[in-house]
Amino acid sequence: MTSAAAPVFPVALLAQLRAMLPLTAADEAALQAVMQPRRLVKNELLLRAGEPCRAAVYIETGALRYFYTLAGEERTGQFFFEGEWYADYDSFLDQAPSQQSIQALEPSRVWLLSRTDLYRFYAERPVFERFGRLMAEQAYRGSRARGAALLTASPAQRYAQLLRERPEVVQRVSQRLIATYLGITPESLSRIRARG
Numbered sequence: 001m002t003s004a005a006a007p008v009f010p011v012a013l014l015a016q017l018r019a020m021l022p023l024t025a026a027d028e029a030a031l032q033a034v035m036q037p038r039r040l041v042k043n044e045l046l047l048r049a050g051e052p053c054r055a056a057v058y059i060e061t062g063a064l065r066y067f068y069t070l071a072g073e074e075r076t077g078q079f080f081f082e083g084e085w086y087a088d089y090d091s092f093l094d095q096a097p098s099q100q101s102i103q104a105l106e107p108s109r110v111w112l113l114s115r116t117d118l119y120r121f122y123a124e125r126p127v128f129e130r131f132g133r134l135m136a137e138q139a140y141r142g143s144r145a146r147g148a149a150l151l152t153a154s155p156a157q158r159y160a161q162l163l164r165e166r167p168e169v170v171q172r173v174s175q176r177l178i179a180t181y182l183g184i185t186p187e188s189l190s191r192i193r194a195r196g
Contacts, residue, residue: 007037010060012083013111020134021127030125034117040104047102053091055112056135059084062108063172066100067180076181078146079105079169089139105173155184156192 009032017023017031036055040046040062047053049069057064064080066088077100080086091098092115121128149158159182162169169178179189 009035010058010111013058013060016083017131021130023127027125027127030121031113035111035113038110038112040108040110042104042107044104045101046104046110047088047098047100049099049101050097052095053088053098053115054095055114056085056087056092056118057102058111058113059086060109060111062110063105064102064108064110065105065173065177065181066102068100074180075183076177078142079166079173079177079181081168081172085135085138087135087139089136105177150183155182155188156195158182159189159192 014028017028021027023031035058037060038046046057046064047066059080059082061082064086065076066078066086067074067076069075078086086102088098088100088102090096095115118128118132122132149161153161159178162178162182169181175189175193176186179186182189184192
């Protein structure tokens with residue numbers, strides 16, 4: 001009987017972290033020892049609303065989105081692709097029940113860094129405190145930009161910005177989900193697209 005080969009840690013993830021942090025070989029080995037791979041099928045939920053977010057997620061392949069369900073309707077908050085990290089930051093910090101769900105939009109391979117391991121690294125390997133700060137800054141900037149766009153831009157302007165800044169969303173995500181992200185109906189999005 002043969003056993004399955006251990007999953008290969010993503011080279012792109014190590015390269016990304018090396019560009020951000022002065023990691024030692026021991027830091028890298030410690031990280032590789034605790035990050036857990038997971039494969040998701042299309043539409044699978046990685047986190048359900050009501051559960052605490054117990055891990056930060058690195059996307060090796062595939063695509064994720066987070067969404068809220070309000071009055072039975074889904075409202076997409078953001079999309080994430082290869083090389084990006086995501087966690088429900090509020091729930092991750094406090095271990096409170098999440099108000100959002102995280103879903104795979106495509107078959108995806110992700111790597112999970114548990115909150116327990118990350119906080120242990122903060123104490124034992126201070127370089128990871130910088131990682132935590134950089135992730136917090138990224139989350140803040142993304143949230144602020146998203147809120148500003150919803151308050152100050154029309155749906156047509158938000159769609160144009162999406163085309164300019166994140167063309168992979170338009171190429172890889174259904175029109176229905178893009179409409180929920182823009183806060184409009186799919187029919188309204190069709191009209192915006194038709195006007196060019």
